[in-house]
Amino acid sequence: MKVVNYATYVRDRGRVDASRAEHQAYADALREHDRLVMGGPLLEDGGRAQGVLLVYDVASNEEAETLAQSDPFFLKGAIADYRLSEWTVLNSNVESLAAALVPTNRRVARKEPVASGVKPVDMEAHAARTYVNYARYVSDRSRVERVRPAHRSYARTIEANGKLIMAGSLSDDWGELFIYRAQSKDEAMSLVLDDPYHAEGIFEAYVLSEWRLFGLNAGLIRGR
Missing domain, CATH: 3.30.70.1060 (Dimeric alpha+beta barrel)
Structure with missing residues (x-):
């Protein structure tokens, strides 16, 4: 499990x-x-x-x-x-997850001094990033079940577009964890806001955070 x-x-x-x-x-x-x-x-x-x-x-x-x-x-x-x-x-793309793994030499921000008048280059400025949506459902489970088919259809669509890496329900169906791939937090937020679960008020609360994937055992996902 x-x-x-x-x-x-x-x-x-x-x-x-x-x-x-x-x-x-x-x-x-x-x-x-x-x-x-x-x-x-x-x-x-x-x-x-x-x-x-x-x-x-x-x-x-x-x-x-x-x-x-x-x-x-x-x-x-x-x-x-x-x-x-x-x-x-329920949804997983192991290849996309592996691509999100942060190399060891990029896990700590560079601290070297920058020459005067020279703007430092952000190597990740235009790279896709990984975001986690940790969401809690409303207590009325009948509402959750009613919207679930539309939500799952939406999840399949954004997964096919490379925007959803992994998703699935949490213990006793109290909420859901989503892992997105997006260029910015604004783009990741749009994935949350366009979800039927959000539009229909199923998310009682959620926290969207950038997540830096430092370690992965992909075999444990493939073998589930």
Whole structure:
């Protein structure tokens, strides 16, 4: 089973920074042992990391809880809050996901001084980026079921257009997680706003964030 860990950082950035290297080593080990499908930081609009999204491949919710609480981020007090939800993936494009993987040498912003009068070049200014929509449904499940066929038709359309990488329902059908590929947050937001779930008021709440994919075990997706 796939379980999403959607976590937010504490305000004390020192705790986050101090435990980041250990967290990354822990995540690498989980991927090598086929326990972590993918993961990476969630960004604020200014580009600063505000949390992390991890997807585990586990046998039970209890195992996912153990993995989450064994993470150095959690052990060293860098996590303010997290939620674990089983994720039933309905749409997936493994090739697009692999293409979104951030190379190791581009995971940290460059800090070299720039010559006076020279504007630094943003190598990713025109590159497609990855965005996550973490959405909660309204409590009236009959409304969700009524709109679901139109929503799924829409999802198939944007998947065919290369805009939807992965999507699926979260635990007990309380919400849904979408992974988009877009040139900007505005474009990603348009994908949310055009969704019948949004137009019909099915999204009670949602958070759209840029997501930097730092690690991927594609075999765990293909083998689901």
